Amino acid sequence: MSGCPARYDEGLGYWVVDDPAMAREVLLDPQTFRPDNAVLAHTPLSVKALRVLSAVGFALPPTLANNAGESHRPIRAAVARFFSPARVAAVEPLARDLNTSLVATASARLAVGEVVDLVQAIAAEPPALVLTHLLGLTDVDVPALKAWSLDSLELFWGRPDEDRQLELAHGAAEFYAWLRARTTAAREAPADDLFGVLVELGLTDEEVCAVGYFLLIAGQETTTQLISTAFHHALGKPINSAELVEDVLRNASSVPTWRRITAAPTALGAVDLPAQAPILLGLTSHGGPADLAFGIGIHRCLGAGLARLESRVALECAQELLIGVRPIEEPPMIDLLSFKAPKRLRVVTRGNTSDNSRG
Template structure:
């Protein structure tokens, strides 16, 4: 697949604003075509991803967005902050005990645990066992945003089918409840539509936030962050500034896709109908871009991420609490391997030890 890459932040915003010219219809399309054997595995669970939120447009999209947005209002996000701190401190107690015996992977000990619990509490939707949820999430990201060969696709498809079957069961069990799936069902969304929304919302609501926490912790520990040493990030304002810098430079969701609906132009460049466009959301802001440069990491306009405020809050609080609890952290071991997909990136581990190297 060939993309027209748009990196200039002003042009990225323009593409996202011009919904009559550029649509998100390709946002959730697999980067590589899925092989017939892969599709057969998915079809056995009636896997379907009708456009509902991230890949939808028009009045239907707005209506669903309003329903989902009610679970992530500014007031609800602010009210969940003490719970984020509580969970972070509990995980950091475990990490501190383990650090007495050697290096600890903070991605495994801290970052992966908090976003799924917060997501479940805000939406009223239970999540599966953490290890299963993480496997499903990462496999689905690779299936749709990676470059798996046919054999690897089939492994990932079995995982995606398990995830989808679980979503169907949850959608049925949620009817008549005040949970997110129950509200969507009551609003008239079909089960495939509820599952389609849930498939990526469950991932976006926790996996990409865990990835962002990984990057923020890693960059905070491995180098001077520009606002002082690692321990200085225990100060809330500095933790927030650090997270916003990470969002502007290497967000966990660093690109997103659009497609040209018809022949059009962008800053004098002709784009034919159907052109596949890759928008760079992170890493292209100049140093003097201003205090809101980080916000483009969450998109812009009608498709701006509904969980933007939550993801930033969770990450800043985890960084703050970690720096306060473990001010003497230093990197340990070799540099981490990174997840590198078309639209997602993060260090897979954040291994640290206590004390001077």
Template sequence: MTGCPARYDAELGYWVVDDPAQVRAVMLDPTTFRPDNAVLAHTPLSVKALRVLSSVGFALPLTLANNGGESHRAIRAAVARFFSPARVAAAEPLTRDLFTTRVTAVVDRLTPAATPALTTPTTASALSTGEAVDLVQAVAAEPPALVLLQLLGLRDVPVDALKAWSLDSLELFWGWPDEDRQLELAHSAAEFYAWLRTRAVPGDDLFGVLVGLGLTVEEVCAVGYFLLIAGQETTTQLISAAFHRALTGAPASVDDVLAEASSVPTWRRTTAEAASVGDVELPAGAQVLLGLSGHGGPADLAFGVGIHRCLGAGLARLETRVALECAAVLLSAVQLVEEPPMIELLSFRAPKRLLITALLTCTDTL
């Protein structure tokens, strides 16, 4: 229904709002369009999965994304201090170093053994066409996590486990897993949550600040659970989407990617009472799915607007820009091996992997 301000999708079970002006209006009215469903499991969890989560005291009380109450402002203010413009700007040297190191390692892997390793290739023909390298794992995966942990003051974090926990939790809450898969994902989420409980102690890092604010252990863990996912995995996915666009010849500036192919293309709201979206009447309790990207809206809409705007917007922009800058030469000298398989969840979309090899015929100076 082209031009319809809101349409009901029976398969998804949501009222879908794609028009950027209407999406903005909904997000700017958090009293009518509440965030209560923002982090609920899209696919209802099975009894077995719920038992696994319950065994570690898993709970998601109202904190940030799902909080439409009075406590939201204080929690958000405490977390926002870690993402101040000054702190984000100060993270650029570390970000650039992390991406440069990984891009250089990819170049070395694509360079024939008989050729000295090249920090920056001088010509595309200097690269081998044999080995295939996954740019998601080799370049995009780790730096956002390492930068986030530095900003939050968190040490001794198992980064590989964090990446696995993040992907599993996104699938558990925004995917379509059957009961067997739910059980696997629930064990992963429970392991993540149990680890978070050990970190909810006084100190000068994010968790210590939240404890000092008077939050309960469950509230501290709820903030940490989704912040440690959203603060790095969605940026890894945004960078992966940017790399994919660059490799396929599509416009790949940060704004292009956010506007057309953001890693978070949708978000959820629910109506507190009967409400209107344009000339469409929605009933009370309606589940609403907002299109944030790919519908002709401004790039920044991908981060939301209003009191629930993404706290890490500035950091995600910086990291994606730096990643594209550091990988620009490499991206011009390689090609995709395959059309990449995708992460396809209700609110998350990005390439799972980007297998590349060096171009065979290009000899242009890079």
């Protein structure tokens, strides 16, 4: 980093840390560099958007990603049981079946000259279906979950204007109302699913909803985005699936940055930072290890192993399809403060010379 461990970016409003070793140092010291701002809105919410959220009791108290207090450990332990290595390994056949079926459908559409969006056709739904299976959740409207997730990511990590904020806030409020209903149902009839475990832990309704809100977005949408990016990198060429996943994590992760805030005046190398200085950590594309894409320390992503498995399986199942297609446009991007991936990836078969194909 040319000897500068942190630089202030006026446009972003953050102290930016791109050096992987320094980012690692920050993540390993959650008391000095607190996670309090991890899920705050990057763009301050308008009064109208806040009213929509307030109407459903929307709140994100410290639970997982934004928690450096004593309650973090028991909450994390309760959630981690759903992501044990054995449980993750056991869902590979499900992930493979889901991807195989979707790839077959997409291949048939391509064979008759259709344009296929690989994001929606293959990458979108398997991570959500696998996650809800792992968490013991049934009767989940997956298309609605996907829409709620994208709305929430843009609302909290994007730069929407007031009109767009209001639109996004309605999606976030619908999601939160659904979480409230599931929490209430878990109190009335406890079960061994995510909500039942959190209720049994003694969390408040707001804490249960906050865990669900973060986990049900981060646990599947970021994997969809990782798979979408990997598909983009794999178009038209043979690849080693596991190696490509690691390369994408290292250089083009779906979560390229994450936030922290200083608890008191402190220093990063020779740079003095004031108290409450917001920090944006560069996790990928700066020469660091692939594993840094999932963070490190007490807030390391619980789904790291799952994301790697699902991305590898998706690439393995789609490899023949990916070799035989070409994009018809430069893909538009999800380009948020901490999330980046192709929004869509429209392709045709390599033998199809028309970009005006059906679909």
